[in-house]
Amino acid sequence: MEEEKAIKVWAYSGYKGNERPLRFNVEEKELPVDDILDRWYGERHDYFKVLAGDAETYLLTRDREADIWYGKRMTK
DSSP: OOOOEEEOEEEEOSSSTTOEEEEEEETTEEEEEEEEEEEEEOSSEEEEEEEETTSOEEEEEEETTTTEEEEEEOOO
């Protein structure tokens, strides 16, 4: 696994803000989220295991208090 880094995420906002990620920047590339494989919620963070447009799996984490997204690739 790679080190978790702060990233830019575009998210769907329905009845609450940043409900689920739609696309994100990684290594200066914008990738669509093709599928959300898993999601779970902690006291301070939201976690999304996603399949991206490059056929790689990423863990996207949103710090709700700081409103910052982090991401790391889980497969190579």
